[in-house]
Amino acid sequence: MNCRKFYTEHENASLEGFELEVRSEAADGVAIYRISGRLDAEAAASQGLQSAVGSAINGGNPRIIFDMRGVTLITSAGLRAVLVTAKQAAAANGGLAIFGVQSAVDEVFEISGLKQFISIALDEAEARSKLGA
C-alpha cells in the first residue's frame, strides 16, 4: 500500500489548517485512491495525486476509483483535477468512477453537472461494477 500525505500553507485565513491525504491501492485491475481533506487548487496541483494517477494509467491500470468519503470540500480546481483524471483514464481505454460523495461535494457535482460525464456510485462495489471490474 502506498501512502501519501500533503500539507499546504495558504495565505487565505479561511483555508488554513487544510490537509489532503491520499492513500492508493491496486486490486483486481483497479487503482483505488482513498482521498480525504479538501480537494482544491493546491491539492490538485500537488505532484502526489496527479503523478500517482498518471503512473497507474501509464502502468496499464487505467481503471480508477476515487473513494471520496473523506473529501470535505471541492473547489473548481479540484473538480478540474477529477475531470482531467477521467479524461486520461478514458483515453487509455479505462475510466473513472467515484463513490462516497459527501453532501458538500455532492452539491458541487450537482451544480456542475459532473454526473453527466463521470460515473458516481453509492459504494465501492458499484464503482467497480461501473468500471467492469
Add this chain to the structure above:
Amino acid sequence: MKQLTLADEIVVLMLRDDTGEIEPARADCAHIAIAGGILMELSLLGRIDTDLSSLFIIDRNPVGDEFLDSVLREIAAEPMKRPSAWWIEQYVRHNGDVSRTVLRRLVEAGILRAEDRQFLWVFSRRAYPKNSGREEREAKARLMSVIFDDALPTPRDSLLLSLAEATGVLEGMLSSEEMRKASKRIADVLALEEISRAVRVVEANRRKALAAPVDWYVGMPRRTRD
C-alpha cells in the same frame, strides 16, 4: 505572447472578417467575456480558485503578463472574498473599453494588423483584420471538437466554449439545426466551470437590464403609452 489567453481568443473569434471590428451591439458582451476570460486564465494558471460562493487567491506570484497580473493584484488587494460574478462586474465597470487593450495585444503579437479605414468619405475608424486567420481557425476547430465529440473536454476548451456561447460566436458558427442538436452537450459543458456560470449570470443580467425599459413600456396600458 507565448500562447493566446482565453480573453485574446474570444476577441479573435468575435472580430468580423468583413469589417475587422467587433459588432458594436456586442461590445458590452465582449467586455464581460474578456473579464471572464482573464479570471479563467488566472484560474488555469493556478493563481485563483473558486468554490460555490466565492473566488479566492491561492498564489500571488505574477504570471508575467501585465494584462493578467493587474487583475491578480486587484484580487490580492481585496480584503473580502467576493463571488466571480462580482469580479467580472467590477472589471467591466472600471476598465472602459477593454477590447481595445486586447486588440492592441493581438496586433503586437502579429495576429492582427491595425488599419485606419474611411467610411462615408469623412469618418475614419480603426479596423483589425486578421493576418493569417490561423488562430481563429484553430479556436473554431477546438470548439467544434468540444461540441461534437462525446469525449470529456479539456478545462481550457470548455471555458472557451462558455465564452463563445455568451458572446453569440457559436450562433455564427453553427446552423440553427446544429445548435438544436448540440444544445444539451453545450449546456452540459457550460455547467462544468464556476467562472463559466458566472459569465452567463453577468451577461443575463446585462440583457435583463437592457430589456427592462422595453418591458416597462410594453407593460404600460396602451392609452398611457400613446
